[in-house]
Amino acid sequence: MIAIKRWIGSLLIVVLCLPLSGCWDYRGLNKISIVTGVAIDRQEESRRYHLTIETIDFSAAGKESAGKPQIVETEGTTIYDAVRNAKKRLAKKLYFGDIKVIVISSQIAREEGINSVLDWFLRDIELRQTATPIISQEKTAKEILTANGVDDKIISEEIEKMIDDDKKNTASTKKVASYQVFDVLQGDKETSLLLPAIHCIPNQEKKVVELNGVAVFKEDKLQGYLSPEETHYYLFGADEIAGGIITFPFAKQESRNQDNFSLEITNNKTKKSYTYDGNRIKVLFDIKTAAYLGEAGTELDDLKMDTLEKIRSTAALTLTQKIENVIKKGQLELGCDIFGVGTMIHKSDPALWYKLRDNWAYYVQTIEVEIRPELVILNTGMTK
């Protein structure tokens, strides 16, 4: 009897686990079409969503290549409707589990906000929440997905790799996953949302895509863009930089012509702190940067300690100015709290935040900043 009870008990444990999960279904790999990217536009006349879906066509692929891109276009009153409508043109079912990018047209982002567009991508179970939303600076988002990739035939994969690697190389855009968009938009909206921006440029007579800084949002509406260079210095302030170059003009002697120097950033740590005097908020940026001298103009022989010190201070000054410019642009031109000062206050002093919250748009514009760069040049690269 006890044995039977034990059996029933353990069986119950197993069976009761089953409804705890989500859905399951058996679907063979040859019945699905793998979606890598989606571009979302608004159809001019019908005002319906126009989706450009990139899938992988592996039937055409030979032994060497992984597959060719295949484009499916579809329309619908909602995103979900449009996705379902695509099945009318396809034998296989679209599978969104491996989606890399969601390209949203700037027109939708500016006029309607991205909330309604991204909702389905966050809500549907099949989708992976790490897909990267991107703002297209072209007239339509479709142009991005139909452009040519330089080293990857599948453009969505190329875009995703470019954005992933950007942090360590050029540091000129910011990777944001779709779940992070959700976090920002569903939060207290104290911080602006930034999404990577992308545009098309000609390269060897072909149209290719290029990352072009970030798009700045107020709540879910597009306010404007930061150029790649501005984004680079924004990332310094936001403590999100892991590489890239600082360039600045420098003359070794007063009489000489100025040369352009490059410092390669190896390590950076930025600490933000704020003070509030009852009227204004003052934010202090403590920036600690370590860099190599990457390129030193024409004169190679003459890097004495004092010259190096001069290079260092010039670079630090450049850094300060550029970061200040970005902050100014954010505050005044876009009216956005791009550095997340609101979040910082909210976390450390909630009472203060609830006081400031209602007039936050005003406070954002009056924030004073002080930047204290601490730049170290680790080596000159000339020991070879």
Next chain:
Amino acid sequence: MLKSSVEKNKTATIVSSSLEKNIAELKHIFADDGTIGMRQITNCHNNALKYCLVQNDGLVSAAITNANIIKPLIQSKGLLEYGQQIDPLIHQVILINQVKKTNQWQEIIQSVTYGDTILFIEGEMEVLILNSKGFNTRAISEPSGERVLSGPREGFCETLMMNLSMVRRRLRNHELKIKFRSMGTRTHTQVCICYIDTIVNKHVLAELNRRLDMIDIDGVLDTNYITELIRDSRLSPFRTTGYTERPDVVAGKLLEGRIALFVDGSPVALTLPYLFIENFQSNEDYYLSFFYTSFGRFLRICGFILSIMIPALYIVIVAFDREILPTTLLVNIAKERLGVPLPAVLEAFVMLILFDVLKETGIRLPSGIGQALSIVGALVIGQAAVSAKLVAAPMIIVIAVTAVTGLLVPRMDAPIIYIRLLLLALSSAMGLLGFIAGVTIIIIHLLNLHSFGIPQFIPASSLKYQEVKDTFFRGPWWKMLNRPAALTRNKKRMSRGDKE
């Protein structure tokens, strides 16, 4: 035939003092049996001393019979008197190492069929059983199922006494107890229980004897007959008793407090209690460097886990949770699956069963045909099926890995086959959920397994250093100070004069 004749003469269980009557009874008992030979002799100095030797041809040594039995019986002078000759025969005449008196027909029948010579004596109420065994046995060789690279190569053969001698030579100690009993109502097979008195767990020993007493079977031809009758969890595919064909392994197990059971006629010894980890232990683990063998042990455990899980996980990933895969891999698999008519699940079942078919044919195949089989197996099924798009290439890889890892643990054959299919079925019905449910069921089952009152999973559930030193890895000998605590109360392995 034999049984019925004995039953018919139930009254005649005791031998008579008349040689005539006894011979008539013998002829009755062994009617239609051409191998039983009778030889009547008379002492040449005293015609009243009549004897009859009964032997089974082919089981006895003619040289021993002639020189040590017949010759002294015929030639002895003055020592023997009619009616009082049993003791003088034993002590002064017959030159045989083992002599036994009896008056039971049943015992006579069993002895004669085991190669003994029965000496019937005119005028005596008892007969003598003389040891004259001289049958041929297989030579000692290395068991093919448990080969080693280095270490002792002796293996058991089919003769009980020879097997026991091999164990005895390794444990020269009065504490090694060897107890005989007879099993099988028709085969009267000799079964022998060995243990080391001071180390063995007395409860396990008592339990073993209790279970052996309950056995009612007509024949015992191999150890497995006993195993299946006395094991715990009879319906579990997992082993709850150990087996080996090597005397060094038996000695090692006895030293850890286990009990060994031998069956005459079988080269396989049964060892118990059996811990789960013994499935992954090999005697060679202890003969080679512990660095090397620890890795091997680890591989075997991984091999078991992989072998039961890989086909199921493949189905889970390919048909349910594709997002686990990186896109490139997903595209590659999808590319290969393109145009394959069977769904992945059916493909997996078919290929798994096909592999087991190949394996089964390979085991009992005459060695000459093996090559043809491997060509058919590898070429036709592997190469041709893929290029004909009957089976996807990733599936072949999955099956190959499953098969190879499964061969790492030959002791787990039966559980691997069943669990693999169980997990595969559950996974194909319910995806990752079914898989996890299956694994949960197996773990619950394993934790419930006992071997003669001892939980099989003991070292895994109580993590003490001395307990795990011989589980996932093989600790060096200078660290293995204790015996496995579950098996014995006498824990210290390394203490001088091992006395409690």
